[in-house]
Amino acid sequence: MGKIASQTTNSVFISPKKAFCSMKFFQSRIFFTIILFMTISLPTVLAQGNRDYMRETGKINVVIGVIVLIFLGIVVYVLRLDRKLTKLEHQLKDDKNEWTN
């Protein structure tokens, strides 16, 4: 009984942590969507509220917005490539297994 309980708690305890800490999360569709959503919604978010961050004297926040957008864009591109590579790795692994079997 105790063994099973510890196993279940283990799995329950680990799975969310694992989901956020392992590379898998960074390659998951959810993470990809979050990044994409951030990219699109950033200007709207910054422009809302009582303070209009983008129109403050100096307009420095426009520069920050542009830099963040470029960074996120490149990250999205690299993530897509990462996912493709993961898929290819799995494919190659499966092929190898087939040969050894």
Add this chain to the structure above:
Amino acid sequence: MWWKILSVFLIVYTLIAGTLVPLKPGITYVQPASAPAGKVLTLQLHGYNSFYTKSPESEIRTWLQFDEQHAIQGERIRVLNDTTLEAQFSIPSALPNSSSSVMLNAIIDHPNDGVSLLPSAVEIAQDTFSSAAAWKADVIQGLHVIKDFSYPYRNVIYESIRNTYFHVPMWFVLMFLFIASAWNSVQFLRYSNPSQAAKLDASKGQSLIDFDRKASAYAEAGLLFGILGLVTGMLWAHYAWGAAWSNDIKQLMTAVALLIYLAYFILRRSFDEPEKGARLAAVYNIFAFASLVPLLYIVPRMFASLHPGATGNPAFGSEDLDNTMRMVFYPAIIGWTLMGFWLAQLRFRYQRILDRATGLD
């Protein structure tokens, strides 16, 4: 490998110099913004990045300028704090021309900060008669020009002039990648001829299908940078020009370039045989690239551009880019371009491995 390190180095340099170097002092606004003629006007001038307290009040001079010749000098200058200055102007009862109101430029000359100017700062209203006599001629002389490592101050744009190093290079990267893609398509077609194919040096790793992979990889990276340029441009334009889209030549050309790339990828994928798809996509790539170039000459004739260098010149005019900015702008272009080619190269290498693994090569 060296160019990848160079790319990172240049982008880091761009980020540091592009964000940390200060702007030259400028005037953001004056109070009051309008006044009647023939009265003594007490004007408050609000500076940006300025250090008015660093020089004695007696050495600071200020003018309200009508044109090159006509100006009135401010008296009794008081420095309230580093960014606020007060001066009195006795405005003549007659304006140099007969219009009912004129806009005057505000100029401050400061021994420490140098010259700063705000165009059309004050509106002066008058009755209907005019005379230039009361306006002193050629009073603006002996200005302090400070040469230091700082970016020019521009109204409306302010700090977002720094976007020159982040948004503008995207357009250059797009163009370089597009040229590289079209060039690889040309190479692909050239060597697809059996008599030419023999000239390919396999020992140097040249192969026909690599040209196609490169063309498509450059096109994909170009798509990324085109989208980035468009999105960042829309963000900047929204807060600098008031509208995200204004039928500007660079916006239009980027949009058309993106359409070409998208069509190119759709065309590639609509064939069962990869060779046929590669060949026809290469043909379309060249044809579309050649038809994009005339836009550079046509669009400026149709729409007034808000971008600098609007007469069909994709680069900046000399007055838009001073020497300090050049020292960051050119490295930025090289850095971002190398980054674009790096991403394209990764994509190309992935495609080659994938094709080998799936037995297409």
Add this chain to the structure above:
Amino acid sequence: MLLTLLRKELLLEFRQRYAISGIVLYVFSMVFVVYAASIKVQPQVWNILFWLIVLFASINAVVKSFVQESGNRQLYYYQLADPAMLLLAKIIYNTLLLLVLSLLAFGTYSVVAGNPVKDIPLFALILLLGSLGFSIAFTFIASIAAKANNSATLMAILSFPVIMPILLTLVRLSAIALRLIQDTSYKRDILNLLAIDAILITLTFVLFPFVWRD
């Protein structure tokens, strides 16, 4: 040779009358939609709508020029005649076809929505140049699209970016003919248009050998 090929195109068109009548009907219905949607058309809108009608009618008219002939028949032609000649014949034929179509569109459109054109000779020249430019670009794109399965969709996607410079210049020129904008230096636009046509036709003949052989 060229004349024979032109006659062949004409004969094919005549034998498949349903295709050309389909395009004509297409023009009529688009003009009617414009009429039904708005009774009074402003000159500005007239200009843009007119070129949209001509653009879509042209794409639909040209797309069939390679699709209607099966791959085997194409191959047979290429053995009989120089492929470049064949393409040239198609371009000339399509130019004439598009000219007729745009004149037809202009006629019906003027009857239905009024005729705001002030400078008729200039407008006629624009129609001719437009037909020529559309014909060169669309014929070549059609030869690419015909190789794929979903050629009608592909045709539209591929031709829009390519036609952009020509279309923008045409809209500007016809705005001058409508006296919407004053510009005495419109000859430069005409030269621009001819230069684009020259670039496109050169490329067409350089690139066509890579398209037709399978």
